[in-house]
Amino acid sequence: GEDVEQSLFLSVREGDSSVINCTYTDSSSTYLYWYKQEPGAGLQLLTYIFSNMDMKQDQRLTVLLNKKDKHLSLRIADTQTGDSAIYFCAESGPRVDSNYQLIWGAGTKLIIKP
Amino acid sequence: DSGVTQTPKHLITATGQRVTLRCSPRSGDLSVYWYQQSLDQGLQFLIHYYNGEERAKGNILERFSAQQFPDLHSELNLSSLELGDSALYFCASSVDPQGEAFFGQGTRLTVV
Numbered sequence: 001g002e003d004v005e006q007s008l009f010l011s012v013r014e015g016d017s018s019v020i021n022c023t024y025t026d027s028s029s030t031y032l033y034w035y036k037q038e039p040g041a042g043l044q045l046l047t048y049i050f051s052n053m054d055m056k057q058d059q060r061l062t063v064l065l066n067k068k069d070k071h072l073s074l075r076i077a078d079t080q081t082g083d084s085a086i087y088f089c090a091e092s093g094p095r096v097d098s099n100y101q102l103i104w105g106a107g108t109k110l111i112i113k114p
Numbered sequence: 115d116s117g118v119t120q121t122p123k124h125l126i127t128a129t130g131q132r133v134t135l136r137c138s139p140r141s142g143d144l145s146v147y148w149y150q151q152s153l154d155q156g157l158q159f160l161i162h163y164y165n166g167e168e169r170a171k172g173n174i175l176e177r178f179s180a181q182q183f184p185d186l187h188s189e190l191n192l193s194s195l196e197l198g199d200s201a202l203y204f205c206a207s208s209v210d211p212q213g214e215a216f217f218g219q220g221t222r223l224t225v226v
Contacts, residue, residue: 042204042217106156
């Protein structure tokens with residue numbers, strides 16, 4: 001079945017770049033998403049990329065998509081303490097009754113070291 | 115603030131009981147999704163409603179049910195609760211099934 005995989009933890013120094021990686025299996029995915037979950041909060045959509053794009057940049061965030069390898073990454077430049085959160089990768093999964101479900105990774109906890 | 119409201123924020127109940135979680139989607143959003151987030155299972159899709167009709171089911175137990183009302187708010191009913199049902203339950207809404215989903219703050223359910 002469809003699967004999305006991420007590393008569970010990533011530790012970076014404040015000011016460095018963070019790169020969170022994700023692999024997926026469904027080659028028919030239309031959209032790929034990055035969501036952020038801060039402690040005690042709900043999930044917030046950070047950014048998404050359409051499957052026919054290679055890259056998308058939005059301020060400190062850069063999303064890279066390698067469709068051939070089914071690999072998605074999120075780069076956060078100049079990582080700040082406020083970036084501490086769990087980052088979820090998700091793909092729009094198989095079409096079921098004309099609707100898309102999101103298939104979620106387990107989330108990567110980003111830990112910022114001073 | 116995502117515009118999606120979930121109540122209650124916290125719920126503590128005993129095994130065997132039944133609870134109802136409520137979700138008010140963003141104004142104009144027709145799609146409502148329910149997710150369960152637990153430490154061991156991660157984020158699991160439960161069910162999706164679109165304009166009052168069930169559209170997709172995920173890993174939802176038979177003890178759980180949901181519905182979406184004419185005013186588009188949704189309720190998730192959890193019955194015969196077990197300790198393992200303790201989790202964060204999220205509701206999300208979107209304009210249409212392919213649209214960006216906005217999440218509520220979640221209801222933390224603790225079964226004791």
